[in-house]
Amino acid sequence: MSGWLCIAGLGPGDEAMVTPEVSLALAQATDVLGYIPYVARVASRPGLTLHPSDNREELERARAALGLAARGGRVVVVSSGDPGVFAMAAAVFEAMEARPDWLALDVRVLPGITAMLAAAARAGAPLGHDFCAINLSDNLKPWALIERRVRAAAGADMAMAFYNPRSASRPHRFEQILQLLRESCEPERLLLFARAVSTPQERLLCVSLGEARADMADMRTVVIVGSSTTRRVGRFVYTPRSVPCA
Amino acid sequence: MSGWLCIAGLGPGDEAMVTPEVSLALAQATDVLGYIPYVARVASRPGLTLHPSDNREELERARAALGLAARGGRVVVVSSGDPGVFAMAAAVFEAMEARPDWLALDVRVLPGITAMLAAAARAGAPLGHDFCAINLSDNLKPWALIERRVRAAAGADMAMAFYNPRSASRPHRFEQILQLLRESCEPERLLLFARAVSTPQERLLCVSLGEARADMADMRTVVIVGSSTTRRVGRFVYTPRSVPCA
Numbered sequence: 001m002s003g004w005l006c007i008a009g010l011g012p013g014d015e016a017m018v019t020p021e022v023s024l025a026l027a028q029a030t031d032v033l034g035y036i037p038y039v040a041r042v043a044s045r046p047g048l049t050l051h052p053s054d055n056r057e058e059l060e061r062a063r064a065a066l067g068l069a070a071r072g073g074r075v076v077v078v079s080s081g082d083p084g085v086f087a088m089a090a091a092v093f094e095a096m097e098a099r100p101d102w103l104a105l106d107v108r109v110l111p112g113i114t115a116m117l118a119a120a121a122r123a124g125a126p127l128g129h130d131f132c133a134i135n136l137s138d139n140l141k142p143w144a145l146i147e148r149r150v151r152a153a154a155g156a157d158m159a160m161a162f163y164n165p166r167s168a169s170r171p172h173r174f175e176q177i178l179q180l181l182r183e184s185c186e187p188e189r190l191l192l193f194a195r196a197v198s199t200p201q202e203r204l205l206c207v208s209l210g211e212a213r214a215d216m217a218d219m220r221t222v223v224i225v226g227s228s229t230t231r232r233v234g235r236f237v238y239t240p241r242s243v244p245c246a
Numbered sequence: 247m248s249g250w251l252c253i254a255g256l257g258p259g260d261e262a263m264v265t266p267e268v269s270l271a272l273a274q275a276t277d278v279l280g281y282i283p284y285v286a287r288v289a290s291r292p293g294l295t296l297h298p299s300d301n302r303e304e305l306e307r308a309r310a311a312l313g314l315a316a317r318g319g320r321v322v323v324v325s326s327g328d329p330g331v332f333a334m335a336a337a338v339f340e341a342m343e344a345r346p347d348w349l350a351l352d353v354r355v356l357p358g359i360t361a362m363l364a365a366a367a368r369a370g371a372p373l374g375h376d377f378c379a380i381n382l383s384d385n386l387k388p389w390a391l392i393e394r395r396v397r398a399a400a401g402a403d404m405a406m407a408f409y410n411p412r413s414a415s416r417p418h419r420f421e422q423i424l425q426l427l428r429e430s431c432e433p434e435r436l437l438l439f440a441r442a443v444s445t446p447q448e449r450l451l452c453v454s455l456g457e458a459r460a461d462m463a464d465m466r467t468v469v470i471v472g473s474s475t476t477r478r479v480g481r482f483v484y485t486p487r488s489v490p491c492a
């Protein structure tokens with residue numbers, strides 16, 4: 001048995017942000033699995049089978065990938081961004097937990113440029129100081145926990161990056177988060193709405209909390225909330241490295 | 247004037263994790279500036295001047311880089327990991343803030359694989375759910391703020407990644423953080439000490455909070471503290487995507 005499984009990050013969209021180790025894994029693969037738009041980024045070639053699947057089928061996809069590797073396939077599961085940040089890596093380990101015979105497989109995670117860091121780079125350096133990454137989807141966790149984490153981050157004056165801020169199935173949740181931020185932060189606090197960074201659909205919008213509206217975000221948007229020290233310099237937004245003593 | 251400045255992330259060490267856009271910027275550069283061991287990763291060639299400088303000279307380095315770009319240089323400031331995460335990007339914007347004539351320069355940040363995500367990938371997926379990134383150095387911020395942020399993150403049950411956990415100039419601070427964690431978290435809580443990931447000096451150590459000792463970390467280590475749901479599966483450690491309703 002010489003099969004292997006790589007869970008690989010394709011980065012935010014631009015091929016110039018795909019690492020050479022990910023490109024090499026894709027070049028060696030017999031099978032590539034992933035959400036439809038991510039698999040669409042992989043060029044087809046003889047000897048490679050593409051297995052696109054729908055969103056919300058992560059665990060089933062992970063099992064299928066492990067099964068293929070167990071039968072000797074050279075398998076890549078693709079995520080956009082980084083597979084370890086709200087993406088497929090955790091789903092694969094969850095699937096392995098239920099099948100001890102899969103634990104001996106050659107499984108590796110290949111990191112990628114995650115959406116918040118691509119967005120931060122495009123805008124300047126809003127995550128240049130301590131920050132959190134919070135997934136605002138309550139598909140897999142209680143909404144109360146999300147609110148608790150956002151409150152804790154705001155209370156400790158950390159910048160925040162929100163993944164999956166808004167979807168058709170929960171159109172009002174992000175408005176609740178903005179309301180919660182308005183209770184904790186000054187109206188001048190800077191928010192960055194970064195959509196589809198590094199793709200032709202890229203759109204960057206930096207506004208104050210007072211100006212922010214829920215419909216500035218959609219499922220392709222990462223929202224970065226600055227700390228109290230985050231500020232504009234020219235066309236950029238950044239968080240200084242220093243916090244003065246009070 | 248056709249100069250430009252890129253602040254580029256070299257990733258954690260392995261050249262296979264340097265993105266093509268960073269490699270291209272380095273190939274086009276006339277000048278490369280950065281901390282000595284990071285500049286040492288860039289091959290010298292005719293037409294390229296390397297400007298290595300010491301640690302803790304970030305602002306001076308940023309000014310020098312902007313000055314070179316203003317005089318028409320094609321300049322790359324290199325950071326390890328991602329330049330936007332506790333690295334050079336914020337220093338460059340700080341320098342630009344003081345010199346409005348530099349605001350019109352062609353300045354871009356090129357993201358890289360930051361240490362915590364390289365470490366997480368190597369170990370499994372410990373940052374697979376909500377998490378924070380906190381710099382434990384109090385060179386540029388009050389120690390009390392660091393403690394407040396760690397307490398907030400522990401209180402909201404977020405995983406944490408600690409950059410710069412320990413140095414010769416503050417040997418006892420990390421022990422204080424471990425003590426603080428012991429007050430908030432159960433002794434079984436998992437900690438990952440990931441040193442120099444993807445280099446020949448790589449060393450990964452996963453222990454419980456009860457077993458953790460301050461001297462398991464040094465300045466080349468990123469420490470990841472799991473959430474209450476983080477667990478081992480075989481040789482891996484991961485944080486599940488789901489948090490059950492209480």
